[in-house]
Amino acid sequence: MYQKLLNKEEKLAVIGLGYVGLPIALAFAKKIHVIGFDINAKRIDLMRQQIDPSNELTKEAFDNTTICFTNDLEVLKEARFYIVAVPTPVDEHNVPDLTPVIKASETIGKVIKKGDCVVFESTVYPGCTEEDCLPVIEKLSGLKAGVDFTYGYSPERINPGDKVHTLENVVKVVSGSDAETLDLVAKVYELVVKAGVHRASSVKVAEAAKIIENTQRDLNIALMNELSIIFDMMDINTFEVLEAAGTKWNFLKFFPGLVGGHCIGVDPYYLTYKSHQLGYNSRVILAGRVxxxxxxxxxxxxxxxxxxxxxxxxxxSKVLVMGCTFKENVSDIRNSKVADVVKELQGYNVDVHVVDAHADHDELMHEYGFGLHPQVETDYDAVIVAVNHEPYCQLDENYFKSITKPEGLLVDVKGIFRNKIKDLKYWSL
Structure with a gap:
């Protein structure tokens, strides 16, 4: 199959064209024939116009590609190698919501043929691919996994807004249902990943590797956040402490902050959910999440x-919140913890104005029930710089003094203005 893909005699399909799926689809489309499949017709129309609905890629990213964007199952059937890159969120009770990946598995089950290969990239708990997804494909297709079709798992490592650690220069973990499939999956990804691949011994190992990447970061940030609370009681600046401690060669440089998004703030729950099913109740991981x-x-x-x-x-009182996306320099508002800050302030009857250099007003209204304020005013009791978008990093104290009342407060969540504020009241994590 690899050679036929390379010769453009067979096609590769990517199912789910969000912030993970679209970059992968376009990268492969510069080398081989690709079908980009998404159930959202509006997104398909935008991508046909060379517009990334996630606002991560420029129009030029679509150039020199051989790709067909579709939501038609008949077109999807033309592929022989399938990559699933749909989101895996948690519900309001922090329980894994497998609906998107199960729906994607149903889609695969309707189109897969003998000899085809399917690779999952969606972040799941160890065992999910083989225990939850493959049975769905088998039931709908009438085919047997590992016999009639092969499968693998290769966890996504896309970092939204990061122009340095991109798909091509970050090592890709790959796995397969057998040695031959592992070799196929590895060779296919090596077409677009210049940094190379790491061949995991099994699908479960690859799934587990992904889930602990973000769990490790979550726990380290939780430690920094707890230290920040303690140091605040001692009237010590956390960032100054971390700067001093960071002079030691083996000190890990993590920082306090709001942990949102659809990776670090979500993935640990997949691991603790599975461990609970197996009779072990996590203590350290869930403590960090709390x-x-x-x-x-x-x-x-x-x-x-x-x-x-x-x-x-x-x-x-009136408070301005600057930045409401889940991280800096992206437009993605999903699972943004800044929304929780806004709701908490509103619970105190504070008049909260929100601005953002990247977020969309209508999306915020739909997701959280508040939108962007049309313009920054000049009489705020406090300003919270919640997300350090690049334009905000360029501001100075004179700007903040111009939009706050005398003796106004600047809350600098990420500490980007440390040692730069002299007249305003100042607080950071």
């Missing part, structure tokens, strides 16, 4: 306390 999930309320509470200490009526 700390990180409570940081939005902590930021809001510290802001309110500082305003009250200034002798102001909190119910008559």
């Amino acid at each position: 700390i990180n999930d409570e940081m939005a309320a902590y930021v809001a509470k510290k802001t309110v306390q500082t305003i009250i200490k200034s002798g102001l009526n909190i119910a008559a």
Whole structure:
């Protein structure tokens, strides 16, 4: 199959064209024939116009590609190698929601043929591919996994907004249902990943490798957040402590902050969910999740306390929140913890204005029930720089003084203005 893909005699399909799937599809489409499949017809129309609905890729990324964007199953049937890159969120109770990956498996089951290969990239708990997804494909197709069709798992490592650690220069973990499939999957990904591949011994190992990447980061950030709370009680600046400790060669440089998005703030729950099924209740991992999930309320509470200490009526106060995406320099608002900060402040009857250099007003209204304020005003009791978008990093104290009342407060969540604020009240994690 590899040679036929290379000769453009067979086609590769990517199912799910979000912030993970589209870059993969376009990368392969510069080398081989690709079918880009998504159930969202509006997204398909945009991509046919060389527009990335996720606002991550430029129009030039679509140039020199051989790709067919479709939501038609009959077109999808033309592929022989399938890559599944749909999201894997959690529900309101932090329970894994496998609906997208199961629906994708149903789609595969309707189109897969003997001799085909399917590779999952969606982040799941170890065992999900073989225990949850493959049975769905087998039931609908009437084919046997590992006999009539082969399968693999290769966890995505796309980092939204990151122009350095891109698909092509980050090592790709690959796995396969047997040695021959592993070799095929490895060779296919090597077409687009210049950094090379790491061949995992099994699908479960590859799934587990992905899930602990973000769990490790989550726990380290949780430690920094807990230290920030403790150091604040001691009137010590956390970032100064980390700067000093960071002079040791083996000190890991993590920082406090709001942990949202659809990776770090979600993936650990997949691991703890599976461990609970097996009779083990996680303590360390869930403890980290609790700390990180409570940081939005902590930021809001510290802001309110500082305003009250200034002798102001909190119910008559006005606060500006700058940035509401889940991280800097992206437009993605999914699972943004800044939304929790806004809701906490509103719970104190604070008049909250929100601005963002990248987010969309209508998306915010649909997702969280609040939108972007049309313009920055000049009488805020406090300004919270919640996301360090590039334009915000260029601001100075004079700007913040111009939009706040005398003795106004600047809450600098990520500490980007440390040692640069002299007149305003200042607080950071």
